[in-house]
Amino acid sequence: MENNRYIENYDAEQTIEAYAARFSWEDAESIETVRAHGRVTAAPCYARVSDPCYHAAAMDGIMVCAADTVGASETTPMTLEQGQYAPVNTGDPIRQPYDSVVMIEDVVEAGGGRVRLITPSFPWQHVRAVGESVVSGEMILPSAHRIRPIDIGALLAGGVETLNVRRRLMIGIIPTGHELVEHVDELRQGRLVEYNSHVFSALAEEYDAEAKRYPIVRGDQNELSRALSQAVDECDIVVINAGSSAGTRDFTRAAIEAAGTVYAHGLAIRPGKPTVLGEARGKPVLGIPGYPVAAYLMFQKCLRALLRPGTCEKKVKARLVRRVVSALRHEELIRVSVGWIGGEWTAAPLERGAASIMSVVRADGVLTIPQQLEGLEAGAAVEVVLTEPAEELRQTLQIIGSHDLMLDELRERVPLKSVHVGSMNGLLALKNGQCHLAPIHILDEDTGRYNENLARAVLGAGDYSIIRGVGRVQGFYLRAEDPLETISFAELVQPEISLANRQRGAGTRLLLDYHLRLQNIDSGAVDGYRREWNTHMAVASAVQSGMCRTGLGVYSAAKALGLRFVPVCEEQYDFAVRTADLEDPRVLRFIKGLQSDWLQERLSVLGGYTVRGIGEIRSL
Helix, strand or coil: CCCCCCCCEECCHHHHHHHHCCCCCCCCEEEEEHEEEECCCCEEEECCCCEEEEEEECEEEEEHHHHCCCCCCCCCCCCCCCCEEEEEECEEEEECCCCCCHHHHHHHHCCCCCEEEEECCCCCCCCCCCCCCCCCCCCCEECECCCCCHHHHHHCCCCCCCEEEEECHHHHHEECCEEEECHHHHHHCCCCCCCCHHHHHHHHHHHEEEEECCEEECCCCHHHHHHHHHHHHHHHHHEEEECCCCCCCHHHHHHHHHEEEEECCCCCCECCCCCCEEEECCEEEEEEECCCCHHHHHHHHHHHHHHHHCCCCCCCEEEEEEECCCCCEEEEEEEEEEEEECEEEEEECCCCCCHHHHHHHHHHHHHHCCCCCCEECCCCCCEEECCCCCCHHCEEEEEEEEEEEEEHHCCCCCEEEECCCCCHHHHHHCCCCCCEEEEEEEEECCCCCCCCHHHHHHHCCEEEEECCCCEEEEEEEEEECCCCCCCCCCHHEEEEEECEEEECCCCHHHHHHHHHHHCCCCCCCCCCCCEECCHHCCCCHHCCCCCEEEEEEEEHHHHHCCCCCEEEEEEEEEEEHHHHHHHHHHHHHHHHHHCHHHHHHHHHCCCCCCCCCCCCCCEC
16 A cells, blocks of 8 residues: 655644643542652642641650750759659650750759759750641642652651552553564564664653553554554553654554544654654544654653643753754754763764664753754854753763773763764864863874874863873774785775775874875775764774775774774874863763773773873873
């Protein structure tokens, strides 16, 4: 069956908001307070009793009348007879006529049942008055409040042993796709593991809902329609994942129309344009795109509108690290790495592909570029919705520059975020105050030395230093079964050789360009020169998968993916830093991590590294 439907371009925010307003859920259920953690209150909760419900001693000691202790001092101690005081333990009621407690440490035995005080007491000293913690009749929690562990204590203190919470809605999730399998051991050519539905299920829990996952639909529209009908019967909200575009195997819109109504198909947003908003038998039915990033962002956006309308997201004002280009026709959601640098927030854009799930894993926030805006310039003030706690981000080291596997290893022990933009762009980010450290490996063609000369040329002298990192080997990658025994720069122009290249500004790209110039090779004659990958692992993966014949990178990535390695040169991989930041606790933790035995053991496993002088500091 062909699907020749045209996908519209509705305003995303307005359309989703209007769609969500069609539905409401007022159902509530009564549960025991002790089982209420994580649930959402359906109505305000008021205290039934005060806590404490009597005046209670807050200390071990004696109960006294404060008026009887006036004038007590070290020079004029006050002696109390039996009857003027009574022993008391923490939590005991304060009896008439007493109105104060003296700690046992301040009581001196005077013999004959008498006690001596050298400091006066005052009314209600060390006494927990009625309602000190909770007052009968006061509101403990408002409605629409997610119950935390401490809230359970406050509710029980106020005598609330049961409460009404929102019923957990059931969200039915139908994964679709002829190429999908359930488990990794079923993978083969043309098969992918289905995981979006499990991401959706976990997100549903965050929104106080339950998820019911249905079997993968791999067939035609009839099979999808049967699954949809069952899900509508059994669930409050239904989500069909994938098949929402306009291809010959995209049946989501047709299935929703057959079951009910489609209100919108196609939103002016990227990623996530082919989202379908529909209804069947009075229940919301969503068609969510299949690409992982689009699926995650659109499921979350729609679920928030349906289940938490009007709730506030944690937003911060940040400075954009580098220019971002956008299309006029769409609102665009940009994943960013967020840093706290020099007393302000920074936002470094990450990979933008709708299938790049790791860009979401690495992101700390999302930046929205509005429709009708062609992009944002570096340094622009932007608003970012945080996806990680702000306080954690304040403690995290922000690294922008060249990639190496050692940074991934260091994350095990050092709170850090790394954005891979190449050595030169990293130096510019450091100069502009957009990161704490810039990893670099830049060859000075005139001297043959790495890093210091060109770092000085970009940053200037005096205000910056170099933290010595590792020596490593650069070379060509080849698949193990490749008949080539070796490869050189001169052979890159051969028609059967295709190259996986690094992005402009990367130290590895500069190394390649240097050798091409040495041998008078026109880069335009190299197949693949303009195809760019952002990390050594991405280059190695391109070679391993057969997308490219070879690529230039470090030995550790070749070893990790089982590739053959043809050495080209040794280089130094260091870290540029503002000298003033060498006392920053985040930088100090990083240096300590560099010099740790643990990291050096990990580097020996990765292979291809030398660690002489690692962590030493040289001023520029």
